[in-house]
Amino acid sequence: MGNISRRSFVGSVAAAGGACLLPQAMAFAPAGKWWRSATAYQVYPASFCDSNGDGVGDIPGIISKLGYLQDLGIGFIWLSPVYASPMVDNGYDISDYQDINPLFGTLADMDRLVAEAKSRGIGIVMDLVVNHTSDEHRWFKAARQSRDSEFRDYYIWRDPKPDGSPPNGLQSAFGGSAWTLDEHTGQFYLHLFASAQPDLNWSNPALRQAVYRMMGWWLDRGVAGFRMDVINLVGKDIDREVTADGPMLHPYLREMHEATLKGRDCVTVGEAWGATPRDAIQYSAEESHELSMIFQFEHVQKFWDEKFGKWQPKPIDLVALKAIFNKWQVALADSGWNSLFWGNHDLPRAVSRYGDDGEHRVGSARMLATVLHLMKGTPYVYQGEEIGMTNAGFRHIEQYRDVETLNFHKLQRAAGRSEEEFLAGARANSRDNARTPMQWNARPGAGFTTGKPWLGINGNFTKVNAEGDRADPDGVFRRYQQLIRLRRESALVREGSFKLLYPDHPELFAYQRELAGAKLTVLANFTVRPTRLGVASAGMVESISGRDVFSGKHHVVTAESTFHPYQVLALLEP
Ligand code: GLC
Numbered sequence: 253m254g255n256i257s258r259r260s261f262v263g264s265v266a267a268a269g270g271a272c273l274l275p276q277a278m279a280f281a282p283a284g285k286w287w288r289s290a291t292a293y294q295v296y297p298a299s300f301c302d303s304n305g306d307g308v309g310d311i312p313g314i315i316s317k318l319g320y321l322q323d324l325g326i327g328f329i330w331l332s333p334v335y336a337s338p339m340v341d342n343g344y345d346i347s348d349y350q351d352i353n354p355l356f357g358t359l360a361d362m363d364r365l366v367a368e369a370k371s372r373g374i375g376i377v378m379d380l381v382v383n384h385t386s387d388e389h390r391w392f393k394a395a396r397q398s399r400d401s402e403f404r405d406y407y408i409w410r411d412p413k414p415d416g417s418p419p420n421g422l423q424s425a426f427g428g429s430a431w432t433l434d435e436h437t438g439q440f441y442l443h444l445f446a447s448a449q450p451d452l453n454w455s456n457p458a459l460r461q462a463v464y465r466m467m468g469w470w471l472d473r474g475v476a477g478f479r480m481d482v483i484n485l486v487g488k489d490i491d492r493e494v495t496a497d498g499p500m501l502h503p504y505l506r507e508m509h510e511a512t513l514k515g516r517d518c519v520t521v522g523e524a525w526g527a528t529p530r531d532a533i534q535y536s537a538e539e540s541h542e543l544s545m546i547f548q549f550e551h552v553q554k555f556w557d558e559k560f561g562k563w564q565p566k567p568i569d570l571v572a573l574k575a576i577f578n579k580w581q582v583a584l585a586d587s588g589w590n591s592l593f594w595g596n597h598d599l600p601r602a603v604s605r606y607g608d609d610g611e612h613r614v615g616s617a618r619m620l621a622t623v624l625h626l627m628k629g630t631p632y633v634y635q636g637e638e639i640g641m642t643n644a645g646f647r648h649i650e651q652y653r654d655v656e657t658l659n660f661h662k663l664q665r666a667a668g669r670s671e672e673e674f675l676a677g678a679r680a681n682s683r684d685n686a687r688t689p690m691q692w693n694a695r696p697g698a699g700f701t702t703g704k705p706w707l708g709i710n711g712n713f714t715k716v717n718a719e720g721d722r723a724d725p726d727g728v729f730r731r732y733q734q735l736i737r738l739r740r741e742s743a744l745v746r747e748g749s750f751k752l753l754y755p756d757h758p759e760l761f762a763y764q765r766e767l768a769g770a771k772l773t774v775l776a777n778f779t780v781r782p783t784r785l786g787v788a789s790a791g792m793v794e795s796i797s798g799r800d801v802f803s804g805k806h807h808v809v810t811a812e813s814t815f816h817p818y819q820v821l822a823l824l825e826p
Contacts (some may be wrong), residue, residue: 286340287477287519287544288589289746290327291625291736292377292632296597297334297356298342299689300635303510304702309689309700311357311365311792314659318372320718324638324729325736328375330479332597334362335381340389340448344379344481344685345386349466366474375476382463383485392450396434396441404537406459407450408442408490409434420493427659444495446655453609454486454504464511477518482544484524486533496526502534505542514541520670521591521630522546523814525553536588545589545630551576560669563660563677568606570778579761581627581750590629594620595637600685602634604643607818608780611650612738613640613716614724615818621821623761623776625735628750633732636690639721640728643685644710653707657682693719734802744770759783760815772799773823777815785811798823 283627292753301313311334321329321548333343336351343353352359366376385392410431418431418440422445432447433441442451452459467478477602487501488494505522513520520543522535527548535543551573557564584590594602594659603609607616625631646652650660659677664674679685684707691713698713710716721727739745748765759779765772772795777783797808801822810820 275311276396281523284517285530285544286517287327287630289740290375290630291325291739292328292330292630293321293324293326293638294330294332294596294632294634296332296635296687299700301690301692302703302705305701305703306355307701307703307706310355311352311361315365315368316538317360318368318374321374322372323733324633325635325733325740326374327740328377328476329369330377330521330632331379333381333542338386338448340386340446344381345384345388345449346381347386347447348386348390350469363473370474375519376474377477377483377521378470378475380467380478380483381481382452382757383452383482383817384443384445387448387450396437399437399439405456406453406462408453409437409439410442411439411488411544420490422490422493422495426656427663442490444482446659451485451488454488459502460507461511464508467508468510470515471512471518475518477520477544482525483522483543484527497531501655502540502542505535508539509541509543520544525549530591531578532580532584533588538583538587545591545595547591547596547632548580550580557695560664562678562681563664563674565605565677565680570761571756574752574755574761577627577752578752578755581629581752581763585628585749590627592624592629593634594625594633595634595686596632597634597686598683600681601641601643602637603640604685605680606778609640609642612727612780612818613642614721614728618726619776619778619818619820621728621731621735622822623774623778625732626745626765626772626774626822627737627763628746628748628765631735631739634686634763636686638729638732639691639716639718641688641691641716642712643679644682644708645677645690645712646682646684646708647675649678651708652678652682652684654683654687657684691717693717731802738801743767744772748772754785757785760785769826771798771825772801773825774810774820775809775823776820777816777818780817782814782816784814785809796823798825800824 295314298309300309301317302309303312304310305318333346334352334356335346336348336353337343337346352362352478369376381610391406392405394401418429422430424430425444425529426446427771430442430444431441432549434441443449444451454460483497484501487498489498522543524546527546532546532548534540536545554572555566555568556562556582559567580590594606602620603613603617652658661674687704688707688710689698689700694714694717698709722729744765744767748767749762753762753764754760759777760783761778763774794806796809799806802825807821807823
């Protein structure tokens with residue numbers, strides 16, 4: 253492939269075609285911050301690859317697909333939880349942080365995954381779920397034995413109000429009160445998620461030290477870092493009913509950094525719903541000594557209904573969507589670091605939410621990938637996104653397994669919402685949309701399992717699958733491969749400045765990156781209709797020319813140029 257000059261930037265991606273796009277391992281570069289040139293891939297273990305026919309994906313299954321992931325070019329895997337768990341919330345309810353759920357394999361399998369991934373230049377990032385445990389964790393079992401238990405203070409307990417009702421009005425994210433009465437000891441415990449997920453008491457230093465020791469144990473086993481589940485909740489002040497972004501959040505994160513992360517070449521990403529750019533800088537600026545980056549969800553929550561929330565999504569307003577990305581790109585230009593994503597295991601499929609999962613499925617999936625991956629930050633690909641997988645399309649509540657969906661179904665039905673309305677919301681936004689099994693091929697079981705899958709396989713697997721998509725030089729996988737490679741090879745993609753173009757254009761998503769005199773202009777039709785740049789508006793650039801980094805063709809774009817549905821150009825000049 254020769255050296256990585258700007259010329260090869262232009263030519264090689266198109267020329268490389270399908271052949272081997274990924275030779276050299278780049279992760280764990282001694283210079284640190286290797287994650288700034290890496291792309292992440294999220295594996296949701298239950299739904300990725302089932303090696304033993306029990307209908308549930310597992311660690312040996314993931315190991316068997318490392319070649320596929322290496323071919324895609326990723327730098328690290330965010331592995332959703334594989335710890336011991338009763339699986340009330342699919343592993344986000346952990347009963348032992350230092351053991352593996354037998355459904356997924358053994359600790360030896362985990363060590364093998366870490367080692368084999370590492371030999372391919374891929375880091376394994378564990379999901380760190382320490383806002384809460386499972387109610388089957390030995391800490392909680394001991395804590396509920398008596399008010400004097402040595403572990404009582406690992407959790408958050410309050411007396412009932414005089415009338416016997418919960419201590420305050422805090423609500424669970426999965427619906428209903430966040431308090432459950434423990435009959436045996438006569439106090440309520442806090443759970444911001446399911447009642448089987450009691451919240452840990454971070455104000456207890458012994459608990460914090462236990463968490464840090466556990467993190468060190470995993471880091472010593474060779475994991476490349478942590479994705480920190482709802483980490484913005486750990487500094488909570490319950491008596492003031494403050495849960496997110498509480499007063500002790502950042503002090504705890506600095507303490508954690510000092511105790512476990514400092515001096516290690518790892519990556520950390522905190523899940524922080526509701527974070528502002530200011531918060532993000534606080535978390536991710538180098539001098540903060542907290543995290544590498546966070547996930548924030550402004551572009552997701554902007555399009556939820558005021559009353560029914562995610563269960564009644566609003567249509568995407570492109571001007572508003574662009575304004576959000578622009579705000580984050582600009583705010584974190586010089587300090588802090590962005591993560592970039594369309595989807596994850598809690599969100600609908602990218603192509604169903606932001607693109608067209610019908611006629612223009614492939615084109616819109618390629619457009620979405622291009623728009624996202626050419627911004628500044630670390631992109632996260634959610635399993636199946638790289639082949640344009642779509643929402644589940646379930647028609648009956650019985651098809652769902654997700655605890656959140658089932659809880660809200662009960663609550664909203666009880667509040668008078670019709671079955672049809674709720675199901676329409678769930679079809680758009682239930683977490684199970686992202687959790688249907690990975691579609692590897694067109695054979696029965698979609699190449700995911702030889703058994704009965706734990707959650708229904710999307711009916712379109714004979715058409716939408718990795719084998720078929722990868723055989724198509726214009727497929728979705730190929731575009732992800734190209735984009736991931738560009739990030740590794742191009743300082744312009746990694747570090748260049750960002751400027752939103754045509755902010756008020758209702759159909760085009762356009763921006764420009766610039767570094768050392770080189771410019772990359774991305775122009776994307778975000779709609780199913782043909783569109784033009786049209787008349788000058790704020791941010792207008794008279795005409796744009798350059799060579800498309802994918803096709804290698806030279807383009808001159810003027811106000812009159814037409815963009816066909818979901819067309820995207822990425823023009824490099826000079
Ligand atoms: C995070 C996870 C989600 C989980 C919740 C509770 O939001 O992404 O899947 O249900 O935390 O752990």
